[in-house]
Amino acid sequence: MKKFILGLSVGLLISLPLFALASVNLADRLSGKILLQVEDNGEAWYVNPENKQRYFLGRPEDAFQVMRTLGLGISNDNLNQISIAQISSIPEKKEVSYKTIKTFSGTGNFNSSDFAISGEKFKVIWTHTGSSNFTMVANDEENPISTCWMGNVIGNWSAYDVCPHGEGNFNISVITDGSWTAEVQDYK
Secondary structure, three states, X not given: OOOOEEEEOHHHHHHXXXXXXXXXXXXXXXXXXXXXXXXXXXXXXXXXXXXXXEEEOOOHHHHHHHHHHHOOOOOHHHHHOOOOOOHHHOOOOOOOOEEEEEEEEEEOOEEOOOEEEOOOOEEEEEEEEOOOEEEEEEEOOOOHHHOEEEEEEEOXXXXXXXXXXXXXXXXXXXXXXXXXXXXXXXXX
């Protein structure tokens, strides 16, 4: 399969004329490809295979417009060369199960007592109502590297966060002046 993106140094890109590529061989080799200017700002250029001119892709909106205008599409023959994974080769999705072990709610700052996590990870489903900053942290006092930031937002939010650390004693710390809820779920 051909590579469609090519990184170029500033010297090589500058040596290519602005509106057309000088070398017919080089123009033919690069036509239909996106060139990345690997120095300076990492700018991207598209070489039109019909006129061998290069077009600056700029912002994503500009790049989409260039590709909509100049793109040639794909033939059915080339499309049929893309392999499709067999259903049997897709790994079976493991059933994920969580069990609620603690719920907390309040207004303002809060520090919970410790609770035990026995699974390899845990999830906290939380809400915040208010216009101020809301921060929630799950702390493992015995293993500070296991600390997980559960939320750090401003305003009204509903979300959940999964802490990949488990099998320990954790507590929840909340800093806010709004109202909030937290439901801790252990992975089973």
